[in-house]
Amino acid sequence: MIRRGLQVIARLGHTSALPGPSCVPPRLDVASAYSSSTDALVSRFCLEKEGLKDYALPNASWCPDMLSLYHEFLEKTKSDGWFKLPSFKSNQEHILGFKLPSAFKGTSDKKDGRICTRSIPAEGQGYEYVIFFHPTEKKSVCLFQPGPFLQGPPGFAHGGSLAAMMDETYSKTAYLAGEGLFTLTLNIRFKNLIPVGSLAVLNVKVDKIEDQKLYMSCVTQSRDQQTLYAKSSGVFFRLPLEEESPQ
Amino acid sequence: MIRRGLQVIARLGHTSALPGPSCVPPRLDVASAYSSSTDALVSRFCLEKEGLKDYALPNASWCPDMLSLYHEFLEKTKSDGWFKLPSFKSNQEHILGFKLPSAFKGTSDKKDGRICTRSIPAEGQGYEYVIFFHPTEKKSVCLFQPGPFLQGPPGFAHGGSLAAMMDETYSKTAYLAGEGLFTLTLNIRFKNLIPVGSLAVLNVKVDKIEDQKLYMSCVTQSRDQQTLYAKSSGVFFRLPLEEESPQ
Numbered sequence: 001m002i003r004r005g006l007q008v009i010a011r012l013g014h015t016s017a018l019p020g021p022s023c024v025p026p027r028l029d030v031a032s033a034y035s036s037s038t039d040a041l042v043s044r045f046c047l048e049k050e051g052l053k054d055y056a057l058p059n060a061s062w063c064p065d066m067l068s069l070y071h072e073f074l075e076k077t078k079s080d081g082w083f084k085l086p087s088f089k090s091n092q093e094h095i096l097g098f099k100l101p102s103a104f105k106g107t108s109d110k111k112d113g114r115i116c117t118r119s120i121p122a123e124g125q126g127y128e129y130v131i132f133f134h135p136t137e138k139k140s141v142c143l144f145q146p147g148p149f150l151q152g153p154p155g156f157a158h159g160g161s162l163a164a165m166m167d168e169t170y171s172k173t174a175y176l177a178g179e180g181l182f183t184l185t186l187n188i189r190f191k192n193l194i195p196v197g198s199l200a201v202l203n204v205k206v207d208k209i210e211d212q213k214l215y216m217s218c219v220t221q222s223r224d225q226q227t228l229y230a231k232s233s234g235v236f237f238r239l240p241l242e243e244e245s246p247q
Numbered sequence: 248m249i250r251r252g253l254q255v256i257a258r259l260g261h262t263s264a265l266p267g268p269s270c271v272p273p274r275l276d277v278a279s280a281y282s283s284s285t286d287a288l289v290s291r292f293c294l295e296k297e298g299l300k301d302y303a304l305p306n307a308s309w310c311p312d313m314l315s316l317y318h319e320f321l322e323k324t325k326s327d328g329w330f331k332l333p334s335f336k337s338n339q340e341h342i343l344g345f346k347l348p349s350a351f352k353g354t355s356d357k358k359d360g361r362i363c364t365r366s367i368p369a370e371g372q373g374y375e376y377v378i379f380f381h382p383t384e385k386k387s388v389c390l391f392q393p394g395p396f397l398q399g400p401p402g403f404a405h406g407g408s409l410a411a412m413m414d415e416t417y418s419k420t421a422y423l424a425g426e427g428l429f430t431l432t433l434n435i436r437f438k439n440l441i442p443v444g445s446l447a448v449l450n451v452k453v454d455k456i457e458d459q460k461l462y463m464s465c466v467t468q469s470r471d472q473q474t475l476y477a478k479s480s481g482v483f484f485r486l487p488l489e490e491e492s493p494q
Contacts, residue, residue: 090398091399091401114396116407117407125366151361153338153428154347158362159414160411164410166407167399182400183406184436187432188433193429
C-alpha cells in the first residue's frame with residue numbers, strides 16, 4: 001500500500017522527465033492544488049512551537065565566521081525580507097497539524113525520529129547549520145559548519161555530508177517556495193574539500209517552477225567566495241500537505 | 248596551502264570534464280602512479296587491525312532481510328571471489344600506515360573524527376550497512392538499513408542519507424578498484440522512498456577507468472528487486488596514497 005502510493009508519486013515526477021515511450025501522467029489541478037501562498041507557508045513554518053528546541057541557534061562550537069555571518073543575516077531579517085528558519089529535530093515537528101498526502105497513508109509513525117542532519121546531538125560534532133530564506137526572491141542561504149563526525153578524508157567533510165546538507169536546504173526551500181516535497185534529482189559537482197570546523201555557505205535559488213516540479217541550483221563556497229566547494233542542481237516534486245482532521 | 252593543493256586536484260579532475268575553452272591539464276604518469284594491484288589493495292584493506300572495531304557486523308537491530316542477505320554474501324566470500332569490507336569509525340584507521348597525497352599536507356589531524364556514515368553510534372538508529380566487494384568484476388553490493396535518525400519525510404529515509412550512503416559505497420569501491428580518492432560528481436535520480444528500518448540494496452559497478460578518472464553507477468532497490476529506490480552515477484579522481492615514512 002505504501003509502496004504503491006510512493007510509486008504513483010515517483011512515476012508522476014519522473015514520467016515526463018525521462019526519455020522513453022510517451023506517457024501522459026495524471027496531473028494535479030495546479031491552480032487549486034497549490035493554493036497556499038509563500039507568505040502563508042513561511043508564517044506557518046516560522047511559528048514558534050512551544051516546547052520544541054530550535055537547533056539553528058548559535059552555540060559555543062560555531063567558528064567566528066559562522067557566528068558573524070549569522071548575525072549579519074539576522075540583521076537582514078529585520079528589514080531586507082529574509083527569514084531565519086527554525087530547525088527542529090524531525091519533520092514531524094515541522095509539519096505539526098498537517099500530514100503527508102494520502103498516498104503515504106500506512107507510513108509507520110516514528111515519533112522518536114530525527115532528520116538526518118540533526119542526528120548527532122553533541123554541539124559541533126556533526127551538522128551545525130542555519131538556513132535563512134527570502135520568500136520574494138525565492139532563495140536561501142545555509143551556513144554550514146561540518147564537524148569531525150562528518151569526515152570523509154581525514155580532516156575534511158565527507159562528500160556525502162555535503163550532499164545531505166544540500167538536499168536538506170533544497171527541501172526546506174522547495175517546500176516554502178512552492179510546496180516541493182520530494183527530491184527527484186540531485187546532481188553535484190565537487191570542486192574542493194571543506195575543512196572540518198570551517199564555514200561553507202550554500203546559496204540556493206529556485207530557477208523555475210513548472211507545474212509539479214521545482215528546479216533549483218546551489219553554489220557552495222567559502223565566506224570570502226575565494227574557494228568554490230561545489231555546485232549542484234536539484235529537482236523537487238510538488239505536493240501539498242493535508243490538514244489533520246480534528247480528533 | 249591546503250586550499251591550493253585541493254584546487255590543483257579539483258582542477259585536474261574537472262578541466263577535461265567540463266565544456267569550455269580547451270585546456271590540457273597536467274597529467275600523472277598513469278602506469279607508474281597506479282602500480283598497486285587491486286589484489287594488493289584489497290588485501291591491505293581487509294587486513295584485520297588489532298583493537299579496531301569493525302562496524303560492518305550483524306547486530307540486534309538488523310532486520311531479517313538484511314541478516315539473511317549478509318549471510319548469503321558471506322558464503323560467497325568463501326568461493327565466489329567476494330570480500331566483506333571491514334568498516335572502521337574513520338578513514339584515518341582505514342589508511343593506517345599511509346597518508347593522503349602531499350597536496351593535502353597541512354590538513355588538521357582529527358584523531359577523534361568519524362566517517363559521516365559511522366557517526367551515530369547507537370545500533371539501529373543511523374546507518375547500518377555492510378559492503379561486499381568483488382575485485383575481479385570491480386563491483387560492490389552495499390546492504391543498507393536506514394534507522395529513525397536518518398529521516399526526511401516521517402517514516403522514510405532522507406534523500407541526503409541515501410546520497411551519503413551512495414558516496415561512501417562509491418568511495419570504497421573506487422579506492423579498491425583503482426585508487427579513486429575523491430568524488431568529482433554525484434548524480435542521483437530518486438524513484439521511491441525507503442521506509443525506515445527496511446533493507447535497501449545498493450549495487451555499484453565500475454563502468455570504466457580512464458587515466459585519472461573512475462566512472463561508476465549504482466542501482467538501489469529492495470531485496471526482491473520489485474521496488475527501485477534510486478539510480479545514480481559517480482565519477483572519482485584517482486590519486487595514490489603515500490607510504491608513511493618511519494618515525
